[in-house]
Amino acid sequence: DQQVKQNSPSLSVQEGRISILNCDYTNSMFDYFLWYKKYPAEGPTFLISISSIKDKNEDGRFTVFLNKSAKHLSLHIVPSQPGDSAVYFCAASGLTGFQKLVFGTGTRLLVSP
Amino acid sequence: SQTIHQWPATLVQPVGSPLSLECTVEGTSNPNLYWYRQAAGRGLQLLFYSVGIGQISSEVPQNLSASRPQDRQFILSSKKLLLSDSGFYLCAWSFSYEQYFGPGTRLTVT
Numbered sequence A: 001d002q003q004v005k006q007n008s009p010s011l012s013v014q015e016g017r018i019s020i021l022n023c024d025y026t027n028s029m030f031d032y033f034l035w036y037k038k039y040p041a042e043g044p045t046f047l048i049s050i051s052s053i054k055d056k057n058e059d060g061r062f063t064v065f066l067n068k069s070a071k072h073l074s075l076h077i078v079p080s081q082p083g084d085s086a087v088y089f090c091a092a093s094g095l096t097g098f099q100k101l102v103f104g105t106g107t108r109l110l111v112s113p
Numbered sequence B: 001s002q003t004i005h006q007w008p009a010t011l012v013q014p015v016g017s018p019l020s021l022e023c024t025v026e027g028t029s030n031p032n033l034y035w036y037r038q039a040a041g042r043g044l045q046l047l048f049y050s051v052g053i054g055q056i057s058s059e060v061p062q063n064l065s066a067s068r069p070q071d072r073q074f075i076l077s078s079k080k081l082l083l084s085d086s087g088f089y090l091c092a093w094s095f096s097y098e099q100y101f102g103p104g105t106r107l108t109v110t
Helices: none
Strands: A009-015 A019-025 A032-038 A045-051 A056-059 A062-067 A072-078 A085-104 A107-112 B001-009 B010-012 B019-026 B032-038 B044-052 B055-058 B065-069 B073-078 B087-096 B099-101 B105-109
Touching: A009 A019, A019 A032, A019 A085, A019 A107, A032 A062, A045 A056, A045 A062, A045 A072, A045 B099, A072 A085, A085 B044, B001 B087, B010 B019, B019 B032, B019 B087, B019 B105, B032 B073, B044 B065, B044 B073, B055 B065, B073 B087
Parallel strands: A009 A107, B010 B105
Antiparallel strands: A019 A072, A032 A045, A032 A085, A056 A062, A062 A072, A085 A107, B001 B019, B019 B073, B032 B044, B032 B087, B044 B055, B065 B073, B087 B099, B087 B105
């Protein structure tokens, strides 16, 4: 039972363009959502998060949008840079307090020069 | 600032051998601690989490165990490794929703 889904295993974008990574969840009890970036053979790095009381959060080139009615969130990266090439995981929390995150399976982003 | 350490970085072990992976956090007190595994081509699976010394919650049945002998130390163990235990093991800490991960240990069971 995959409660957090990232249906696109990979995404290719040209440098300077927008990257849009998508994530869907099934449980309406989730109330906090996060995005992580992961390079090979390294631990994930926290990027940006959003509470369910908001529909948008922005941090520099990164913006996360939350659509609660659709149970959908997305991460926008503008402009995309080659250094953004990595695997991006979305995660959700709230079912049992903040102790546990449920992760999606990840989307590999490739930004070409 | 907080720092999280994991060792070893890589490990190759034969089937049936024991395992001990260690994680330590610096610069904070009484964090929540986590062990995750990422199998090849898969997402992050939560194995164990701890909210305090000696307090361990297990998420999936398996032949792994975890211990927290000190506030900032988290250990992942196995008495006998299986081939299916191969993967990338990650330790993380948190105080709230955001979790911060260590560099990981690549375990190959042969």
